[in-house]
Amino acid sequence: MKIILRSGAVSAAVGVGLSFAVLPVVPATAAGGSHVRCNDITALTNAINQANASGGRITLASRCTYTLTTPDNADDGLPEITGNVTITGRDTTIRRASDATQDFRIFHVMDGGTLTLKSLTVRGGSLANANGGGALNEEGTLNLSRTVIKDNDALEGGGLANTAxxxxxxxxxVERNTAAEFGGGVLNDGTLTMKGGSLLRNRAVTSLGGGLENRTGSASLESVSVRGNTAIEGGGLRNANGSTLRLKSTTVRDNVAVSGAGLSNNASTATLVRSLVTRNTAITAGGGIANVANGQVTLTASRVVRNTPDNCSPAGSVTGCTNPTSASNTVTPSTSQLTPAADDIKARD
Structure with a gap:
């Protein structure tokens, strides 16, 4: 069999090969967005700046950790979000280096900005004198999908702070975050919607709202596990200052506080629908729910049971919530209550 190569075809093929050889290699920036190589912080910074200017999607390397050693600006590890920015990964982490010499959060969404994070872990942000260790949303929009906010700390809003x-x-x-004051996991002064996922083992060290401090906002949690959080008041959740809180198909379990271990509702409105508040422990009162300052708590097909030392405080303040006859005024939590079992997430009564 003869193979015939025509001279014109050969010339064309050679020409095409040379053309490809001289083309520069650049990240995709058209409809497909930008692709950032593993741990290329300069490229990630540039991609965010470009997306701020024209909008766009940034895709990070799968199963990679992007480590920030210095801040982009005074308080933020990455450029402030002022445009419409989407960052997507797969088992991908963005973190502040454990040996970083400066404190900074990871993300900061500014007024009018929109940041969407998909399949990422954000961890290690630290700000002793400011809010939002993992991310601060300041009058913008922050969307998290299948994302973990973990091991961050701040003055308020250890994991996330949402300001208007x-x-x-x-x-x-939102897991294992710490606030020196309000909102170990999340501080909400705006509008919060959470579907699925968990507020897990967060801590407000000297103040209020271990898992969530809904300080001056509206919060809706559906099919969420609120578990193992601690605070002085409102171990799992605190709803205060005229705020509104709605729980649907949500479990509040194994949280610890001086008062209001599961939920502290202070001069606000809380509605629980098909939800369970159980096995929370208060040092003084309100093991399940502390409802104070003329707050209103409505239970619809919901149960508040097996909390210590009582289910609801003051007695009779929550219609449909009764206390065990053996309820006492004080209790000393055991070590196991202060550190709930990691694999015990199933709601039981």
Whole structure:
């Protein structure tokens, strides 16, 4: 069999090969967005700046950790979000280096900005004198999808702080974050919507709202596990200052506080629908729910049971919530109550 190569075809093929050889290699920036190589912080910074200017999607390397050693500006590890920015990964982490010499949070969404994070872990942000260790949403929109906010700390809002903005969490987890004051996991002074996921083992060290401090906002949690959080008041959740809180198909369990271990509702409105508050422990009262300052708590097909030392305080303040006859005024939590079992997430009564 003869193979015939025509001279014109050969010339064309050679020409095409040379053309490809001289083309520069650049990240995709068209409709497909930008692709950032593993731990290329300069490229990530440039991609965010470009997305701020023109909008766009940034795709990070799968199963990679992007480590920030110095801040981009005074308080933020990455550029402030002023445009419409989407960052997507797969088992991908963005973190502040454990040996970083400066304190900074990871993300900061500014007024009018929108940041969407998908399949990421954000961890290690630290700000002793400011809010939002993992991310601060300041009058913007922050969307989290299948994202973990973990091991961050701040003055307020150890994991997330939402200031007059919109915060949406979809099947996301806020875990092991610490606030010196309000909101170990989340501080909400805006609108918060959370569907699926968990508020897990967060801590407000000297103040209020271990898992969530809904300080001056509106918060809706559906199919969420609020578990193992601690605070002085409102171990799992605190709803205060005329705020509104709605729980649907949500479990509040194994939280610890001096008062209001599961939920502290202070001069606010809380509605629980098909939800369970159980096995929370208060040092003084309100093991399940502390409802004070003329607050209103409504239980619809919901149970508040097996909390210590009581289910609801003051007695009779929550219609449909009764206390065990053996309820006492004080209790000393055991070590196991202060550190709930990690694999015990199933709601039981």
């Amino acid at each position: 903005g919109e915060l949406n969490l979809d099947r996301s987890t």
